[in-house]
Amino acid sequence: MSKLFVVMGKSATGKDSIFKKLKETAALGLKSVIGYTTRPIRNGETEGIEYYFVNEEKLNELKRNNKVIEHRAYHTIHGIWNYFTADDGQIDLSRSNYIMIGTLVTYEQIRNYFGEKSVVPIYIEVEDGLRLERALHREQSQENPKYAEMCRRYLADEEDFSEENLNKLNITKRYENKDIEICLNKIIKDIKQACGEE
Numbered sequence: 132m133s134k135l136f137v138v139m140g141k142s143a144t145g146k147d148s149i150f151k152k153l154k155e156t157a158a159l160g161l162k163s164v165i166g167y168t169t170r171p172i173r174n175g176e177t178e179g180i181e182y183y184f185v186n187e188e189k190l191n192e193l194k195r196n197n198k199v200i201e202h203r204a205y206h207t208i209h210g211i212w213n214y215f216t217a218d219d220g221q222i223d224l225s226r227s228n229y230i231m232i233g234t235l236v237t238y239e240q241i242r243n244y245f246g247e248k249s250v251v252p253i254y255i256e257v258e259d260g261l262r263l264e265r266a267l268h269r270e271q272s273q274e275n276p277k278y279a280e281m282c283r284r285y286l287a288d289e290e291d292f293s294e295e296n297l298n299k300l301n302i303t304k305r306y307e308n309k310d311i312e313i314c315l316n317k318i319i320k321d322i323k324q325a326c327g328e329e
C-alpha cells in the first residue's frame with residue numbers, strides 16, 4: 132500500500148532542508164505534496180516549490196468547492212497566516228508514495244482523511260538552544276528579518292508540540308537533526324522499510 136509521509140517538527144528543526152533532500156533522493160521515488168500558504172514569500176523561496184503562495188480569496192474559493200483537506204490559521208504579528216492542503220489532484224495513493232511538510236494538526240487531519248495505515252509521521256527534533264541559534268541565523272539572512280515573529284513561533288511551538296500532543300497522536304519515533312546526513316540516512320532507511328523495499 133502506498134504511503135504519505137508527513138515531515139514535522141518545531142520551527143527551524145530543518146523540515147524544509149530534510150524535505151528537499153528526501154525529494155531529491157531518487158531511490159525513494161517520493162512525490163511531494165505542495166501545501167498552500169497566505170504568508171509572504173521569503174527570500175530564497177520559489178512559488179510552487181516550498182508552497183503555493185496564494186491570497187485569502189483563493190483559500191475561500193477552494194473552501195467553497197470543498198477542496199481543503201486540512202487548514203491551519205496562525206495569528207501572527209503580521210496578521211493571520213493560513214497554511215492548508217488542497218485536494219487539487221496532487222495525491223493519488225493508488226499510484227505513488229508521497230511526502231509533505233506539516234504540523235501535528237496537519238498530520239492528524241491528513242490521517243483522518245486518508246487513514247492511519249497510509250500516513251506515516253517523520254518527527255524531527257533539535258536541541259532547543261541549537262534550534263534557536265539556527266532560527267536566528269536564518270532570520271538574519273533575510274532582507275526584512277522578522278525577529279518578533281521568530282520569537283512568537285518559538286514559544287508557540289512549545290505548546291503545539293508538547294509531549295502530551297505527541298503522545299495523543301502516538302508519535303514515538305524521533306529523528307534528531309544534529310548532523311543532517313546522519314539524520315537523513317536514518318529517515319531514508321525507515322522510509323524504504325515502510326514502503327516495503329527493505
Ligand SMILES: Nc1ncnc2c1ncn2[C@@H]1O[C@H](COP(=O)(O)OP(=O)(O)OP(=O)(O)O)[C@@H](O)[C@H]1O
Pocket residue numbers: 140141142143144145146147148149265266268269308309310311312
Ligand atoms: N543539521 C543541520 N545543521 C546545521 N544547520 C541546519 C541543519 N539542518 C538545518 N539547518 C539550517 O537551519 C535553518 C532551519 O532549517 P529549515 O528552514 O529547513 O527549518 P524548518 O524546520 O523548515 O523551519 P520552519 O518551520 O521555521 O520553516 C536553516 O537555515 C537550515 O539551513
